[in-house]
Structure formats: structure tokens, C-alpha cells
Amino acid sequence: MAIIEGFRVQNFRALRDVTLGKLSAQQNGNPLTPFTVVIGKNGVGKSSLFDAFGFVADCLATDVETACDMKQRGGFERLRSKSADEPIRFEIYYREAQNERPITYELAIDLDSSGRPFVLSETLRQRRKGQKHGRPFPFLRLEHGKGTVWAGEEAVDDEHEESNASSSVELTDPRELGISTLGTLKEHPRIGQFRDFLKGWYLSYFYPDAARSLPSAGPQRHLNVHGDNIGNVVQFMEREHKDRFQNILTRIAGKIPGIAKIDTEVTTDKRVLLRFNDGAFDDPFFAQQMSDGTLKVFAYLLLLEDPDPPPFICIEEPENGLYHKLLESLAQEFRAHASGKKHAPQIFVTTHQPYFVDALSPEEVWILEKGADGYSTIRRVSDLEIVRNLVAEDLPLGGLWYSDYLDAR
Numbered sequence: 001m002a003i004i005e006g007f008r009v010q011n012f013r014a015l016r017d018v019t020l021g022k023l024s025a026q027q028n029g030n031p032l033t034p035f036t037v038v039i040g041k042n043g044v045g046k047s048s049l050f051d052a053f054g055f056v057a058d059c060l061a062t063d064v065e066t067a068c069d070m071k072q073r074g075g076f077e078r079l080r081s082k083s084a085d086e087p088i089r090f091e092i093y094y095r096e097a098q099n100e101r102p103i104t105y106e107l108a109i110d111l112d113s114s115g116r117p118f119v120l121s122e123t124l125r126q127r128r129k130g131q132k133h134g135r136p137f138p139f140l141r142l143e144h145g146k147g148t149v150w151a152g153e154e155a156v157d158d159e160h161e162e163s164n165a166s167s168s169v170e171l172t173d174p175r176e177l178g179i180s181t182l183g184t185l186k187e188h189p190r191i192g193q194f195r196d197f198l199k200g201w202y203l204s205y206f207y208p209d210a211a212r213s214l215p216s217a218g219p220q221r222h223l224n225v226h227g228d229n230i231g232n233v234v235q236f237m238e239r240e241h242k243d244r245f246q247n248i249l250t251r252i253a254g255k256i257p258g259i260a261k262i263d264t265e266v267t268t269d270k271r272v273l274l275r276f277n278d279g280a281f282d283d284p285f286f287a288q289q290m291s292d293g294t295l296k297v298f299a300y301l302l303l304l305e306d307p308d309p310p311p312f313i314c315i316e317e318p319e320n321g322l323y324h325k326l327l328e329s330l331a332q333e334f335r336a337h338a339s340g341k342k343h344a345p346q347i348f349v350t351t352h353q354p355y356f357v358d359a360l361s362p363e364e365v366w367i368l369e370k371g372a373d374g375y376s377t378i379r380r381v382s383d384l385e386i387v388r389n390l391v392a393e394d395l396p397l398g399g400l401w402y403s404d405y406l407d408a409r
Helices: 046-061 064-069 159-165 178-182 189-199 230-240 242-255 292-304 324-339 385-392 397-402
Strands: 003-012 015-021 035-039 088-095 103-111 117-126 137-143 146-150 166-170 202-204 261-266 272-277 312-316 346-351 365-370 376-380
Touching: 003 046, 015 046, 015 376, 035 046, 035 324, 046 064, 046 088, 046 103, 046 189, 046 202, 046 312, 046 346, 064 117, 103 189, 117 178, 117 189, 137 178, 137 189, 146 178, 178 189, 202 292, 230 242, 230 261, 230 272, 230 292, 242 261, 242 292, 292 324, 324 346, 385 397
Parallel strands: 035 346, 035 365, 202 312, 312 346
Antiparallel strands: 003 015, 003 088, 088 103, 103 117, 117 137, 137 146, 146 166, 261 272, 365 376
16 A cells, blocks of 8 residues: 655645654655654644645646635635745655655645646656666656656666656646556556545545435445445445445444444335444434434544445544544554555544544644744654653653643743
């Protein structure tokens, strides 16, 4: 499973220049962990960081103008950092597998002469086999929708081969990503693999009222971002993975306090009802009667149990609506799924709940803060020596955060 080792955002709301992890093999510091959590006070930019991932994914799913104009964003000028006139930039440094050479994707978005957002530049680079110095080989390099693309699965070995493998391209729509178009072509498998990776990102916009809806019956393979197809996903897993899924439902039920059994019922009008039994009554409760917290925990655990999980899962403040004693257990579930399987998803979470942070290590946690200039800064908690020492003495990380040991001094 692919993993993001570094992510850089520039000129995006309060994120004037913020880097998580590392962006090259030569850069000091450690890459992002499989389970990464960002903490911080209200208003420091956690939601902006969450949306930075969502914005990049939306640029691929639609185009950069549509992504800017989505309701929660309000257009390019509201997205670009105040007083900034440079492009909004993103850089993703990732590996397709643990032993693979890292790949760098860079994207810059600006306004054209008519005041509409467009793709200013886009590159996708990877080092050749055995290459230790110099700039990585570009599979894609575009400026203003024009540039060069290199065909093939592997980077070529010398400049002569490089010239023969390249071709000039010009996109017809300057608002669409080059990887969106070129990634669908057989001759560009490396671009296609990155496109598929980005397309597979899952950003959770789950809200309980959506999960209480009554969808039409019909199995669906994956949980959608709002969670209103929970019953359909259960129906699919029950049909396609019946024996395994019974164990999964039993396991999930055992992790939700007060729940003894979970199953589904299809009504006569072909709608799916999700049923929860607490063991105290013969008649089950339906999803429409369950608490927000129960539905949220079920949705997260169902997402983690997906037989074909997304490569990257991003969740904003999973603690909302949950009993505080559930939070440490939920954090442990996230870590176990991110770290314990060969094809496990990478999980990124923002939170402001110390009980959730109590389950984490300093290497997994980043603290986002607001600088004197109004822009966000970020640092890994493991860089704070006093915190490392106190955690080594078995003091919980969330308690240290509550006691201000993690805050800027």
C-alpha cells in the first residue's frame, strides 16, 4: 500500500508554508508515520490542513476551478493566504510500497488573465534506479498546460533514451490536472498509478443524520464520505464475505459499549435497515434510533474493516459526539489498522481531544500553532525533548498536552 512520507502546503488559507514529514531522501527528519495525528487549539488551521488534502483530491475528481468554488471554500481568492499573491502550491512525497523509490508530485494553481483559477504547473518525478544525486527523473512536466511527458513504467537510464521516450503535450482544458487525462493512457502507467492513488483517498464527512437515512436496498462495495450507505455496505459484505463478515460484525459489536449484535433487514419496499441489539431486549434498535456516537464508531470500524480499503483515510475530529472513554480505544483501533497489515491504509486525523492523544506516541503527533504573523506553523511532538522524557516516564501524552507541555513557549 502506498504511503505519504511528506506533504507541503503553501499559500492555502492560514497555511502560508507548512510541511508535514519530509520531502526528499536528503532532508533531515523522519517521514510521516502510518497513523498521523495533528492537534492544536481552535483557529490554528487544523480544518484548513484537513481541507488541503480534500482540495487536492477534488482537483482530480473535478477540476481546479470547481474545487475552489465548492461551497465550503468560496473561491480561489478566499483560499489564497491573505496578503499573498503567489500561487497556491502543494507537494506530495510518497512511495507506492515500502521498498519502492519515492515519487514527488508538485501542483501550483493561480489565476489566469480572466481571473479564473487554472493549473499553473504540474510535475511528477522519481529517481532512476541507483540514482543518489541530482534531480529525480520527471514523468510529467507541465507549465500552463503545455510540456513534456515520458512514456513507460521506469525512468530511462541516460539522456539519449530520455529524449527518445519523451513527447510534447498540450492540454485542451487548463483547469484540469494533467494526471487526470494522461493517467488514463496505457503508455503512462507511472502517472496512472499516482492518479489511482490520489483518486482512492477517502476524506470522511460523516454525519449521523445521513447514516439514519433509509437507502434503497442494493449492495455497495465501499462506505461513501457521508456515511448514508452504511446499510448497503453491510449488505455487500454480508453477501460477498459472509463468513468473514459475521466475525467482523461480532468484533465491531464487541467494541461498542452496550451492543451485542448488529445485522440488517431489507423491508418489503426494498430499503435497508441496520439493526443493533443491546442484549437486553428481544426487539432490536434500528440505526434511526441509535445515538450519534454509536453510529459514528460503527462507521469508522466498518471503514477500517473494508476488504479493499482506501490507501489514505483522512478524518477530522472523530471525537465529536463520543463518550470520552471510547476515544483511547478508537485511537488504538486506528493505529492497529494503519500499522498492522501489509495493505493497510494510512490514516490522518485532526483532533483537539486529550483523551484521544493519550493513546499516541510523540512520533505520531504534530502540533499546529498560530504564529505572531497570523500564519500556521507545525512541529512534531517528538522534537520536544522534555515531552520525550516525560513520555518515557509513562506519563500520557494527552495529559501533557492538557498541562501545556506541548504548547509553544
